[in-house]
Amino acid sequence: MTATVSVDAVMLEARAAELGKRSIKTSAKLAGIDIAIGCIDLTTLEGKDSEGRVRSLCAKAIRPRPEWNEIPSVAAVCVYPNLVSVAKSSLAGSSVKVASVATAFPSGLVDLDVKLADTAQAIAAGADEIDMVIDRGAFLAGREQLVFDEISAIKKLCTATSAAQAIPLKVILETGELGSYAATRRACDLALEAGADFIKSSTGKVGTNATFPTALVMCEALRDFHRRTGQKRGLKLAGGIRTTKQALTYLVIVNETLDETWLDSKLFRLGASSLLDDLLMQYEKARTGRYAGADYIPKD
Amino acid sequence: MKFAYAPAPERVRPQLRERYGLFIDGRWTAPKSERYMETINPADETRIAEVAYGDAQDVDRAVRAARKGFERWSKLSPADRAKLIYRIARAITERSRELAVLESLDGGKPIRESRDFDIPTSAAHFFYYAGWADKLEWALRAQRAPEPIGVCGQIVPWNFPLLMAAWKVAPALACGNTVVLKPAETTPLTALALAQIVEEADLPAGVVNVVTGDGATGAALVDHDGVDKIAFTGSTEVGKIIQRRIAGKGKRLTLELGGKAANVVFADAALDQAVEGIVQGIYFNQGHVCCAGSRLLVEESVHDDVVERLTNRIRTLRLGDPLDKNTDIGAINSRVQLEKIRELVRAGIEQGATLVQAECELPARGFFFPASFFTNVHPSHRVAREEIFGPVLAVMTFRTPDEAIDKANNTPYGLSAGVWTAQGSKNMWVAQHLRAGVVWCNTFNKFDPSSPFGGYKESGFGREGGVHGLREYLKHA
Numbered sequence: 002m003t004a005t006v007s008v009d010a011v012m013l014e015a016r017a018a019e020l021g022k023r024s025i026k027t028s029a030k031l032a033g034i035d036i037a038i039g040c041i042d043l044t045t046l047e048g049k050d051s052e053g054r055v056r057s058l059c060a061k062a063i064r065p066r067p068e069w070n071e072i073p074s075v076a077a078v079c080v081y082p083n084l085v086s087v088a089k090s091s092l093a094g095s096s097v098k099v100a101s102v103a104t105a106f107p108s109g110l111v112d113l114d115v116k117l118a119d120t121a122q123a124i125a126a127g128a129d130e131i132d133m134v135i136d137r138g139a140f141l142a143g144r145e146q147l148v149f150d151e152i153s154a155i156k157k158l159c160t161a162t163s164a165a166q167a168i169p170l171k172v173i174l175e176t177g178e179l180g181s182y183a184a185t186r187r188a189c190d191l192a193l194e195a196g197a198d199f200i201k202s203s204t205g206k207v208g209t210n211a212t213f214p215t216a217l218v219m220c221e222a223l224r225d226f227h228r229r230t231g232q233k234r235g236l237k238l239a240g241g242i243r244t245t246k247q248a249l250t251y252l253v254i255v256n257e258t259l260d261e262t263w264l265d266s267k268l269f270r271l272g273a274s275s276l277l278d279d280l281l282m283q284y285e286k287a288r289t290g291r292y293a294g295a296d297y298i299p300k301d
Numbered sequence: 302m303k304f305a306y307a308p309a310p311e312r313v314r315p316q317l318r319e320r321y322g323l324f325i326d327g328r329w330t331a332p333k334s335e336r337y338m339e340t341i342n343p344a345d346e347t348r349i350a351e352v353a354y355g356d357a358q359d360v361d362r363a364v365r366a367a368r369k370g371f372e373r374w375s376k377l378s379p380a381d382r383a384k385l386i387y388r389i390a391r392a393i394t395e396r397s398r399e400l401a402v403l404e405s406l407d408g409g410k411p412i413r414e415s416r417d418f419d420i421p422t423s424a425a426h427f428f429y430y431a432g433w434a435d436k437l438e439w440a441l442r443a444q445r446a447p448e449p450i451g452v453c454g455q456i457v458p459w460n461f462p463l464l465m466a467a468w469k470v471a472p473a474l475a476c477g478n479t480v481v482l483k484p485a486e487t488t489p490l491t492a493l494a495l496a497q498i499v500e501e502a503d504l505p506a507g508v509v510n511v512v513t514g515d516g517a518t519g520a521a522l523v524d525h526d527g528v529d530k531i532a533f534t535g536s537t538e539v540g541k542i543i544q545r546r547i548a549g550k551g552k553r554l555t556l557e558l559g560g561k562a563a564n565v566v567f568a569d570a571a572l573d574q575a576v577e578g579i580v581q582g583i584y585f586n587q588g589h590v591c592c593a594g595s596r597l598l599v600e601e602s603v604h605d606d607v608v609e610r611l612t613n614r615i616r617t618l619r620l621g622d623p624l625d626k627n628t629d630i631g632a633i634n635s636r637v638q639l640e641k642i643r644e645l646v647r648a649g650i651e652q653g654a655t656l657v658q659a660e661c662e663l664p665a666r667g668f669f670f671p672a673s674f675f676t677n678v679h680p681s682h683r684v685a686r687e688e689i690f691g692p693v694l695a696v697m698t699f700r701t702p703d704e705a706i707d708k709a710n711n712t713p714y715g716l717s718a719g720v721w722t723a724q725g726s727k728n729m730w731v732a733q734h735l736r737a738g739v740v741w742c743n744t745f746n747k748f749d750p751s752s753p754f755g756g757y758k759e760s761g762f763g764r765e766g767g768v769h770g771l772r773e774y775l776k777h778a
Contacts, residue, residue, distance in 0.1 A: 007723040011744050012574035024309035024626035032304050221573050257617045
């Protein structure tokens with residue numbers, strides 16, 4: 002296991018705030034919106050999710066604004082395991098992937114065999130990507146090896162599948178429950194060592210989700226992992242990302258802490274539901290100088 | 302699609318006069334010298350405006366006005382003085398955007414810094430000291446009635462023009478003194494804007510006088526028999542001249558001079574955050590900062606790691622138009638300063654240090670210098686000893702805490718220092734042993750009006766800011 006890395010909140014937050022002050026206007030704003038849309042994991046993770054709801058979300062994922070051809074599809078649709086097959090059939094023929102949460106999302110407090118079964122079921126139903134959660138209780142109790150082993154086990158399942166290529170594994174750290182930036186950094190390092198293809202900030206189910214300083218810590222971990230191993234791993238930020246301004250700041254943080262090659266759906270995702278609507282509205286504003294009424298944006 | 306930041310220029314343009322007179326006795330007057338000087342924009346070398354050149358006669362007029370003003374101002378009730386100083390503070394806040402542009406235009410600093418640091422901190426100093434005006438008894442150690450000193454000659458530098466004026470004018474006024482302010486030759490405009498604010502705030506005539514000019518103007522102010530106190534911020538060289546010139550004259554003096562601060566990074570520090578502190582310490586305001594962390598002392602075991610992180614980090618610094626909101630490194634203040642930086646960088650290379658520089662295109666016009674640092678620096682190198690006052694850092698190593706302290710204190714200066722370690726006890730122990738006026742722990746360049754600032758050794762004496770700053774403007778303090 003790698004050595005523990007110190008993180009100090011004062012300068013970390015100062016740097017994150019500084020990056021949040023970048024002024025992204027005109028052509029940069031249009032480019033940023035385009036990148037952000039292409040990196041969205043359009044998400045619905047509610048107890049009341051239904052097949053109909055997932056189908057309409059998928060339609061929007063493929064063509065976010067049907068009258069504008071230049072708008073790209075989003076990266077993926079993210080659903081619960083038992084809606085994977087619905088999403089899969091709705092997205093057939095498109096570039097949009099099906100991501101499924103698994104491992105007893107959002108708490109992860111079940112035994113490993115249940116987590117494995119949950120994941121296997123999602124994969125069998127056609128999931129292209131898996132979003133697992135770590136056992137935060139074990140992590141905070143100092144049982145790092147258990148957390149590591151669980152990630153490794155799920156990773157093994159994702160690579161051993163019959164699918165043509167390995168299924169990317171996103172590891173949700175639930176940073177809002179980890180209590181400090183230093184713990185977040187430690188969890189990032191642990192997940193990357195254990196084989197996470199993406200480190201993901203949050204489930205969206207607790208009070209604190211992705212924040213600018215958290216994103217910065219995660220980028221630092223990814224940058225150091227790349228320095229150490231030569232491998233580029235991905236970042237997924239999720240929870241509470243609703244506005245274009247937030248999304249653009251996250252792009253800035255990635256751009257200046259990692260580099261521009263990370264601004265691609267292979268290495269960067271924004272897990273969000275309502276963000277897409279604001280991006281579409283801001284896109285129109287940036288292009289035409291006018292805001293469209295909310296009714297011009299299709300509800301999903 | 303490529304994510305390249307588009308230009309984001311600040312579009313507000315300040316109201317400028319073609320030509321500025323001197324602000325003496327509450328009025329704008331033509332200089333007796335009959336001479337004017339140009340002030341230029343260092344980012345494109347274009348002329349911004351003409352300002353009056355104040356000679357010894359003009360200084361004399363200003364000092365006489367300040368003496369007359371003192372009779373009224375010192376007898377005003379403290380609460381009324383406070384009210385007028387609050388007015389200045391509010392006016393700075395209300396005009397902050399315009400003042401920020403003016404500061405960046407005249408001095409070359411990024412608008413991000415003038416907008417987020419210089420102007421708000423200037424206003425904060427006036428707010429802070431306005432609050433003290435009617436509570437001065439509490440500022441004194443002995444229970445004596447507070448008494449102002451009289452007429453204060455205040456000479457400020459070009460690196461933080463309005464802020465340095467605020468540091469000096471606000472406590473002087475709060476204590477009941479009157480001032481003759483001499484702004485720096487290359488950056489007079491925000492001091493003149495402050496004079497406009499003072500005029501609009503209806504302060505009594507002669508309380509604040511602004512005499513623009515050059516070194517000779519400052520010398521005339523220092524030499525004038527009617528001045529009771531000199532407050533100077535600038536180079537150690539000039540500080541020494543001032544101290545000699547006023548010797549035996551009974552004038553009070555505070556000097557805030559040069560520095561060659563050490564930023565001490567231990568192996569156990571949060572290195573990414575230390576790198577942010579290093580960047581903040583040396584590249585803030587193009588390194589035109591007397592308390593800049595211009596010597597990096599890094600524990601040998603993490604030297605290569607820190608250098609690699611720093612090399613990557615300075616690649617992301619954006620150099621260019623000071624008025625672009627995304628600019629991190631603006632223009633060097635003047636051609637003279639640019640030449641001085643170039644000369645010291647040449648000396649660093651000749652003496653065998655290794656130069657690392659951010660690769661970036663420099664604008665065709667204006668005075669620019671890329672973010673730079675030297676590795677393989679030895680304590681005997683000029684770049685390790687002399688104040689460069691530019692975006693150039695000297696990186697050296699140490700092995701033990703004792704060695705770090707020895708090296709950090711091995712300078713004639715002693716203005717500031719930084720310590721970076723995750724261990725609280727080490728942080729405190731090192732801070733106690735550093736001979737510097739300000740020691741920042743796991744952060745750098747943090748300022749607050751309530752916190753005193755000033756130097757050890759050749760970095761000067763006297764304190765500005767906080768209750769300590771008041772005592773410099775009171776008798777018997």
